[in-house]
Amino acid sequence: MSSRSPAGRKLVQAGAFSLLWVSALLSVLVLASVVGYVMIKGIPELNLSFFTTPPRGGLSGEGGISSTIVATLYLVVMTLLVAAPLGIGAGVFLVEYAESMQNRLMKPLIRIARFGVETLAGVPSIIFGLFGYALFVTLMHFGFSLLSASLAGACLILPVVIRTTEEALKAVPQSYREGSLSLGATRWETIRRVVLPSAVPGITTGMILGVGRIISETAVFYVTLGGSYRTPTSILSSGRTMALHVFYLAMETRAFEKAMATGAVLIACIIAVNLAINAVSRRLTAGGGRW
Amino acid sequence: MPEPRMRTIDYCLYYGGFRALNSISMDIPPNMITAIIGPSGCGKSTFLRSFNRMNELIPGVRVTGKVLLDGEDIFSLDVVSLRRKVGMVFQRPNPFPKSIFDNVAYGPRIHGLRKGDSLAALVERSLKAAALWDEVKDDLQKSALSLSGGQQQRLCIARALAVEPEVILMDEPASALDPIATLKIEELLQTLKENYTIVIVTHNMQQAARVSDFTAFLLMDESRAGNLVEFGPTKQIFTTPRDSRTEDYISGRFG
Amino acid sequence: MTGTVSARGRMKRLTDSAMGLVLLGSALVSVTIVLLIGLFTLKEALPAFRDIGLVRLLTGTEWRPGQDLYGLFAMIAGSVLVTLGAIVLGLPLALGCAVFLAEVAPAWVRAVVKPSIELLAGIPSVVFGLFGMVVLVPMVRGIDVPGNAGFGLLSASMVLAVMILPTIASVAEVALRSVPEEYRQGSLALGATRWETLRRVTVPAARSGMLAAVVLGLGRALGETIAMIMVIGNAVMMPEAATSNPLTIFLSRARTLTGNIAVEINYATGLHAAALFATGVVLFVLIMIVNASARALLASGMRRG
Ligand SMILES: Nc1ncnc2c1ncn2[C@@H]1O[C@H](COP(=O)(O)OP(=O)(O)OP(=O)(O)O)[C@@H](O)[C@H]1O
Ligand SMILES: [Mg+2]
Numbered sequence: 001m002s003s004r005s006p007a008g009r010k011l012v013q014a015g016a017f018s019l020l021w022v023s024a025l026l027s028v029l030v031l032a033s034v035v036g037y038v039m040i041k042g043i044p045e046l047n048l049s050f051f052t053t054p055p056r057g058g059l060s061g062e063g064g065i066s067s068t069i070v071a072t073l074y075l076v077v078m079t080l081l082v083a084a085p086l087g088i089g090a091g092v093f094l095v096e097y098a099e100s101m102q103n104r105l106m107k108p109l110i111r112i113a114r115f116g117v118e119t120l121a122g123v124p125s126i127i128f129g130l131f132g133y134a135l136f137v138t139l140m141h142f143g144f145s146l147l148s149a150s151l152a153g154a155c156l157i158l159p160v161v162i163r164t165t166e167e168a169l170k171a172v173p174q175s176y177r178e179g180s181l182s183l184g185a186t187r188w189e190t191i192r193r194v195v196l197p198s199a200v201p202g203i204t205t206g207m208i209l210g211v212g213r214i215i216s217e218t219a220v221f222y223v224t225l226g227g228s229y230r231t232p233t234s235i236l237s238s239g240r241t242m243a244l245h246v247f248y249l250a251m252e253t254r255a256f257e258k259a260m261a262t263g264a265v266l267i268a269c270i271i272a273v274n275l276a277i278n279a280v281s282r283r284l285t286a287g288g289g290r291w
Numbered sequence: 292m293p294e295p296r297m298r299t300i301d302y303c304l305y306y307g308g309f310r311a312l313n314s315i316s317m318d319i320p321p322n323m324i325t326a327i328i329g330p331s332g333c334g335k336s337t338f339l340r341s342f343n344r345m346n347e348l349i350p351g352v353r354v355t356g357k358v359l360l361d362g363e364d365i366f367s368l369d370v371v372s373l374r375r376k377v378g379m380v381f382q383r384p385n386p387f388p389k390s391i392f393d394n395v396a397y398g399p400r401i402h403g404l405r406k407g408d409s410l411a412a413l414v415e416r417s418l419k420a421a422a423l424w425d426e427v428k429d430d431l432q433k434s435a436l437s438l439s440g441g442q443q444q445r446l447c448i449a450r451a452l453a454v455e456p457e458v459i460l461m462d463e464p465a466s467a468l469d470p471i472a473t474l475k476i477e478e479l480l481q482t483l484k485e486n487y488t489i490v491i492v493t494h495n496m497q498q499a500a501r502v503s504d505f506t507a508f509l510l511m512d513e514s515r516a517g518n519l520v521e522f523g524p525t526k527q528i529f530t531t532p533r534d535s536r537t538e539d540y541i542s543g544r545f546g
Numbered sequence: 547m548t549g550t551v552s553a554r555g556r557m558k559r560l561t562d563s564a565m566g567l568v569l570l571g572s573a574l575v576s577v578t579i580v581l582l583i584g585l586f587t588l589k590e591a592l593p594a595f596r597d598i599g600l601v602r603l604l605t606g607t608e609w610r611p612g613q614d615l616y617g618l619f620a621m622i623a624g625s626v627l628v629t630l631g632a633i634v635l636g637l638p639l640a641l642g643c644a645v646f647l648a649e650v651a652p653a654w655v656r657a658v659v660k661p662s663i664e665l666l667a668g669i670p671s672v673v674f675g676l677f678g679m680v681v682l683v684p685m686v687r688g689i690d691v692p693g694n695a696g697f698g699l700l701s702a703s704m705v706l707a708v709m710i711l712p713t714i715a716s717v718a719e720v721a722l723r724s725v726p727e728e729y730r731q732g733s734l735a736l737g738a739t740r741w742e743t744l745r746r747v748t749v750p751a752a753r754s755g756m757l758a759a760v761v762l763g764l765g766r767a768l769g770e771t772i773a774m775i776m777v778i779g780n781a782v783m784m785p786e787a788a789t790s791n792p793l794t795i796f797l798s799r800a801r802t803l804t805g806n807i808a809v810e811i812n813y814a815t816g817l818h819a820a821a822l823f824a825t826g827v828v829l830f831v832l833i834m835i836v837n838a839s840a841r842a843l844l845a846s847g848m849r850r851g
Contacts, residue, residue, distance in 0.1 A: 013739045110573075159576065345735060383728065
């Protein structure tokens, strides 16, 4: 009686589902082969001296990556020093204060602040580089330096930090706040003693995400960090991060083996970052921090 | 009693290790309304969903025993054809985010139309049968989500009717509705039973007494598994229950 | 005694409002940065718009800083073509992957595939660029067409396709997962197969979210810099087909807007620098349009519930 037989429809389903299986497997395969290739080519090049000696320049890219590790670390720390307080502050404001501020002066300000965060999150990184180059490198005379690069990097990760802070704060049960306020604590005391402590794991996740972004970012630092392969000695030193080193090795010296080796280290760092985030969020779901 | 349309024989259902239904044997008479009552958590929904194998969607579900449709084991039937014959209306109205027309036409479109029938005619017939036609006929292209809750529920009934099922399962179809919308659904049930076999789960004792011909009372035992305590004509269940637990329940003596 | 208590109370209230202001300040920093970026880029680009003119800048096909010729059309074409290529190559996989993860995958497969896709979203672009240079470029070089050096739009599109895959897949998967379970149940109870349910109910219900995922991927593709520099050849030229087959246009070398900025900014001065900032403005506007439409799509999806 029906014009479409169940058997035929089952067949269509089987065909469609196999296509979906194939596309998922293919995606994983493609992505895994990129990572796998770099790891397989890179890991055999690794040894202790690769981590402890600086690059010696030269056309075949002799030497290791010690100075680039140092530069990456400096950059990560400096970027967080700028972005963390600003980002956490902004997140706290947007979640804990903005809702309750209804007066005419504040409302548009809050809307503008939200618009700022959203816009910033969509700006492509090279624009941060362009801006950082014009403002910090040139106009403020910081030159190609860790300082210029970390300020530009801070702009880059600010939206990530703000958004994860907001998420973390929103996850704190309202009853905690009410409990504290009902005991006569001010709003700031409530935030400092009750809300922030229970949001620590979530906020930490944001920081780690930021670290990941800085480790992977290349374009911004390509135009603000200068690219010297010497070990940086001050915040005004030029330098190159590991990611930037991969770029220079591949593009300028064509030292692909060394580039692969450095790439493998980079991938390992990103895996570590992911594991750290997973560990933190497991604690988050397991017991909500120390509370 | 006439030959049952559906029946379960020693039917048990397990959610993982938890036995939710314990050895239920029951007959669903044709062209009647059978009500399933019982306290919350006793397995009414689970039992109802057994008739069209909707429980299969939940991972870890295992069943033993038999469920028959017109004497045929439903587990040997193709699940798609089974659900076509045994339709379902859910507790919360769940129209698709499509137009009124597309909601009702959904089933016929996937199953294919009967020869000589037009989609528009079938949609109109179904909406009329669900007593919704007069309220929506002016704009069938309107989004189904813009209807009121009661209208949405009748749309879901129309949607189920459009695939021309034999049995319609309803899980507390009026519990999300106001009294007037509830009344409309109850009236609708009376006209539907001429052509369909209806099984309805309800929490509302008066509703069961008002609308149904047969009533089944489920109750959980010590291990919280649902058991069929009593099944019979509604009148008898509500006036002269054989089991004291049924009497306690319908007279409100326990929860 | 009462005196000290009320003094402390006043102190507390003062701290409270002061902290409110401090936090408001940090919330406004982002907007300040946006404003600064906007103002700065515009100000630095102003000489270019004044001396070259918007139309010549956008439609000029010659970019020769030595002769003060600044036309961005070739780069706009490069960015658009490479993004198009990446979408054509990557979109079917990405959406297939999303649908698979949300609707078809057995739990254990999902538990393996989803985190690995997320991990891959974090792999640095320079690694993808490196892979492109070492593996894809030589492969593409094997295509026998005159002038084909391997570096070019095709290699760049392939690299980009892989890079946007995780972004699109995870956002689209979220969109599919947020479709209420009742819709699926309703459809299955009418006797639809899982595939029919997916195609006729779930995917249409998630449409705007999935579209937003695609647009987000577009934004990422347009903004990608380093990986593009590494494989696209960076030649300032209008991409053109080498043979009568129009598809060979993808074997042409090219340059993206992003690459144009990165490669030249550090040594540019005067009008040249201004023209690079103007490149930034063009890129910024392009991406803002893309992102705004993604937001609008997501919002419209939210409204419909
Ligand atoms: N998906 C599931 N997984 C595990 N256990 C379930 C699941 N669904 C229901 N149960 C359990 O099975 C038992 C019966 O549930 P069911 O929903 O069928 O009860 P009910 O009689 O319909 O209750 P109510 O009147 O509240 O709707 C309950 O103990 C419930 O906790
Ligand atoms: Mg129920």
